[in-house]
Amino acid sequence: MSEDVPALDALDVRILQSLQSDDALPVAELAERVSSSKTVVWRRIQRMEQLGVIRARVALLDHRKVGLPIMIFAHVKMTRHDRDVLPKFIEAIQLLPQVVECHTLMGTVDFLLKIVIASLGEYEHFVWQKLSQIDGVREISSSISLSQSVYTTQLPLRAG
Structure with a gap:
C-alpha cells in the first residue's frame, strides 16, 4: 500500500467493523468482540486516529427527525475552471450548513451537492440567495430524493 493508505491487518479490520456498527462500545467490550486485549485495541484505535483512518467519531442523526425532511441533490456547473474559481466555490460551500456533502465530479457537471432542508420554499431561497450567488456558478440542476x-x-473493509 502507498504512504497515504496505511496497511490494515485483520485485527484493524475487525476493530473498524465493530466501531462502524457501534462506536460507543467500551474498549473492554470491543477487545472481547475482536479477540484481543484492551491495551492492543486502544493502541490500534489511537494509531488509526492519528493516521486519519478514523476521521471522526460522531452520532448519526436522522435528518427527517430533526426537522430537515427534504434531501436534494444539486448538480452545479461552473462558468469557468480557472485556477482559483473551483477552490473558492468549495470554500463558499463549506460555509453553508445545509450542504452535508460536496463532491467534485468529472464530466458534464462540476459538483454534486447533497443538501438537507426543511421545505421547498427554504430550498428556493437557498438557491437564489446563497448557491447561485457564489462566483462562477453557471447552472444548478436539482433532484429531490423521494426515499432512501x-x-x-459502513465501508466494506478488508485486510491487506
Whole structure:
C-alpha cells in the first residue's frame, strides 16, 4: 500500500467493523468482540486516529427527525475552471450548513451537492440567495430524493 493508505491487518479490520456498527462500545467490550486485549485495541484505535483512518467519531442523526425532511441533490456547473474559481466555490460551500456533502465530479457537471432542508420554499431561497450567488456558478440542476432505500456509513473493509 502507498504512504497515504496505511496497511490494515485483520485485527484493524475487525476493530473498524465493530466501531462502524457501534462506536460507543467500551474498549473492554470491543477487545472481547475482536479477540484481543484492551491495551492492543486502544493502541490500534489511537494509531488509526492519528493516521486519519478514523476521521471522526460522531452520532448519526436522522435528518427527517430533526426537522430537515427534504434531501436534494444539486448538480452545479461552473462558468469557468480557472485556477482559483473551483477552490473558492468549495470554500463558499463549506460555509453553508445545509450542504452535508460536496463532491467534485468529472464530466458534464462540476459538483454534486447533497443538501438537507426543511421545505421547498427554504430550498428556493437557498438557491437564489446563497448557491447561485457564489462566483462562477453557471447552472444548478436539482433532484429531490423521494426515499432512501440504502443508507450506510459502513465501508466494506478488508485486510491487506
